[in-house]
Amino acid sequence: xxxxxxxxxxxxxxxxxxxxxxxxxxxxxxxxxxxxxxxxxxxxxxxxxxxxxxxxxxxxxxxxxxxxxxxxxxxxxxxxxxxxxxxxxxxxxxxxxxxxxxxxxxxxxxxxxxxxxxxxxxxxxxxxxxxxxxxxxxxxxxxxxxxxxxxxxxxxxxxxxxxxxxxxxxxxxxxxxxxxxxxxxxxxxxxxxxxxxxxxxxxxxxxxxxxxxxxxxxxxxxxxxxxxxxxxxxxxxxxxxxxxxxxxxxxxxxxxxxxxxxxxxxxxxxxxxxxxxxxxxxxxxxxxxxxxxxxxxxxxxxxx
Amino acid sequence: xxxxxxxxxxxxxxxxxxxxxxxxxxxxxxxxxxxxxxxxxxxxxxxxxxxxxxxxxxxxxxxxxxxxxxxxxxxxxxxxxxxxxxxxxxxxxxxxxxxxxxxxxxxxxxxxxxxxxxxxxxxxxxxxxxxxxxxxxxxxxxxxxxxxxxxxxxxxxxxxxxxxxxxxxxxxxxxxxxxxxxxxxxxxxxxxxxxxxxxxxxxxxxxxxxxxxxxxxxxxxxxxxx
Numbered sequence: 001x002x003x004x005x006x007x008x009x010x011x012x013x014x015x016x017x018x019x020x021x022x023x024x025x026x027x028x029x030x031x032x033x034x035x036x037x038x039x040x041x042x043x044x045x046x047x048x049x050x051x052x053x054x055x056x057x058x059x060x061x062x063x064x065x066x067x068x069x070x071x072x073x074x075x076x077x078x079x080x081x082x083x084x085x086x087x088x089x090x091x092x093x094x095x096x097x098x099x100x101x102x103x104x105x106x107x108x109x110x111x112x113x114x115x116x117x118x119x120x121x122x123x124x125x126x127x128x129x130x131x132x133x134x135x136x137x138x139x140x141x142x143x144x145x146x147x148x149x150x151x152x153x154x155x156x157x158x159x160x161x162x163x164x165x166x167x168x169x170x171x172x173x174x175x176x177x178x179x180x181x182x183x184x185x186x187x188x189x190x191x192x193x194x195x196x197x198x199x200x201x202x203x204x205x206x207x208x209x210x211x212x213x214x215x216x217x218x219x220x221x222x223x224x225x226x227x228x229x230x231x232x233x234x235x236x237x238x239x240x241x242x243x244x245x246x247x248x249x250x251x252x253x254x255x256x257x258x259x260x261x262x263x264x265x266x267x268x269x270x271x272x273x274x275x276x277x278x279x280x281x282x283x284x285x286x287x288x289x290x291x292x293x294x295x296x297x298x299x300x301x302x303x304x
Numbered sequence: 305x306x307x308x309x310x311x312x313x314x315x316x317x318x319x320x321x322x323x324x325x326x327x328x329x330x331x332x333x334x335x336x337x338x339x340x341x342x343x344x345x346x347x348x349x350x351x352x353x354x355x356x357x358x359x360x361x362x363x364x365x366x367x368x369x370x371x372x373x374x375x376x377x378x379x380x381x382x383x384x385x386x387x388x389x390x391x392x393x394x395x396x397x398x399x400x401x402x403x404x405x406x407x408x409x410x411x412x413x414x415x416x417x418x419x420x421x422x423x424x425x426x427x428x429x430x431x432x433x434x435x436x437x438x439x440x441x442x443x444x445x446x447x448x449x450x451x452x453x454x455x456x457x458x459x460x461x462x463x464x465x466x467x468x469x470x471x472x473x474x475x476x477x478x479x480x481x482x483x484x485x486x487x488x489x490x491x492x493x494x495x496x497x498x499x500x501x502x503x504x505x506x507x508x509x510x511x512x513x514x515x516x517x518x519x520x521x522x523x524x525x526x527x528x529x530x
Contacts, residue, residue, distance in 0.1 A: 003412070003414075003415070004412065007409045014397065014398075014402075015397055018397040019397060210393065211395050211396070211397075214393045214394075214395060215395070215406070215410065216378075216379065216382075217353060217355065217382060217387055217393075218382065218387065218406065218407045218410060218454060218455075219379050219380075219382040219383035219385075219407060219410045219411050219458070220379055220406075220410035221376070221379045221410070222375075222376055222379075224379075224409075224410050225410075303375055304354075304355050304375070304378075
């Protein structure tokens with residue numbers, strides 16, 4: 001058994017380098033397929049932090065009346081925090097709000113006007129963040145409930161969800177469409193890559209169809225005749241996977257700084273940090289594509 | 305050794321390849337199969353090799369009906385047969401040594417035996433100097449010798465040669481026939497198809513003549529007649 005496997009392996013490796021031009025064209029096609037997969041994957045990874053950052057900027061603010069008692073406010077905070085969709089509630093007290101306001105205004109007139117009022121005209125506020133951008137709706141429903149409740153209607157001045165609603169909805173739509181589009185493109189590309197790779201390997205097997213027949217006629221079992229071609233297919237995948245990884249790293253090494261300025265992620269470091277997984281997936285998918293294509297393409301020539 | 309029982313082959317469009325052929329070939333015979341193109345010689349050879357299945361009839365090799373052997377097990381049967389083609393059919397990406405060794409590797413022979421036997425048979429056919437050449441670097445006659453070496457290296461019971469001299473000049477053709485005669489003298493059954501009258505006449509062996517898919521003459525010690 002080991003002798004047979006050894007012979008198949010050596011036959012495949014010899015076929016690989018003795019048919020160099022055919023091997024090169026099969027490798028190139030596989031390489032293009034693998035690079036397309038990798039690009040889509042990395043593009044999706046690249047926009048992830050930017051989307052996350054945008055999501056971070058979204059919140060719902062709840063403004064209290066200036067005379068709202070603090071214990072009531074804290075009571076509502078506890079209740080809000082118990083709501084499933086809420087990820088955090090930041091409490092900005094009256095005093096903090098004033099400090100903040102003063103810091104942002106450098107106009108003397110406004111500061112003087114503030115001085116002349118004599119008391120703090122600002123109310124406390126909550127900055128509420130949801131776990132997911134789609135969950136603000138649920139929080140808004142809860143807040144609307146609180147706004148008209150007996151307990152809190154007196155202290156709540158305003159909730160700004162409705163002003164933010166269209167922005168939040170738009171962002172939500174964009175994120176969902178980007179994800180769907182990415183997924184659709186990856187699926188289409190994957191199908192195209194598989195078909196093209198299969199066809200290329202089919203052509204390489206087609207050129208060897210007489211050989212396969214001769215192998216069978218001089219007494220080779222199907223396994224023994226097929227083996228070297230599958231090994232060749234796997235070798236195409238291995239080489240294409242390694243090349244894809246190399247090209248990716250080289251390309252990202254130069255492109256990453258520019259990309260990082262627009263998006264937040266440094267793709268070169270991202271790939272480097274995860275090189276075993278990304279490299280492994282590239283090589284494994286290359287070998288899988290090459291091996292299975294060979295296996296399928298050779299089938300009909302073996303049946304004699 | 306070989307017994308064909310009412311073998312017919314019809315093709316899809318209704319063309320008749322073979323019609324009701326019955327014949328037997330004994331161990332150690334040297335049989336020439338002659339006939340014009342389209343007479344059915346090659347179809348008969350393909351059926352003997354299991355490359356094609358007859359539409360009706362049975363083909364016995366020893367006591368096994370090979371028409372009933374499933375395709376995945378045919379290789380076991382083919383290892384008992386050495387086959388030589390008009391167009392040589394060497395594996396283009398393998399050297400002379402590897403081409404001959406392939407038949408042994410395929411039947412699971414040990415490396416040590418391969419290393420010993422391959423140079424030996426290549427010496428028999430006069431090619432022991434060209435072990436590392438590729439088929440493209442050889443002449444037609446040399447290619448055919450490699451093919452013969454591949455056919456005999458597993459010491460088969462039967463050699464089937466389909467027009468082995470068809471692509472060769474007369475001198476090379478004669479030499480190839482001499483090799484087959486030698487192989488036959490060592491006890492191997494040989495079935496040879498040919499167009500070549502001189503060859504058949506010189507062999508002075510059994511001649512089976514085919515015409516239109518039928519056997520029209522079968523003479524134990526005959527010459528070429530059409």
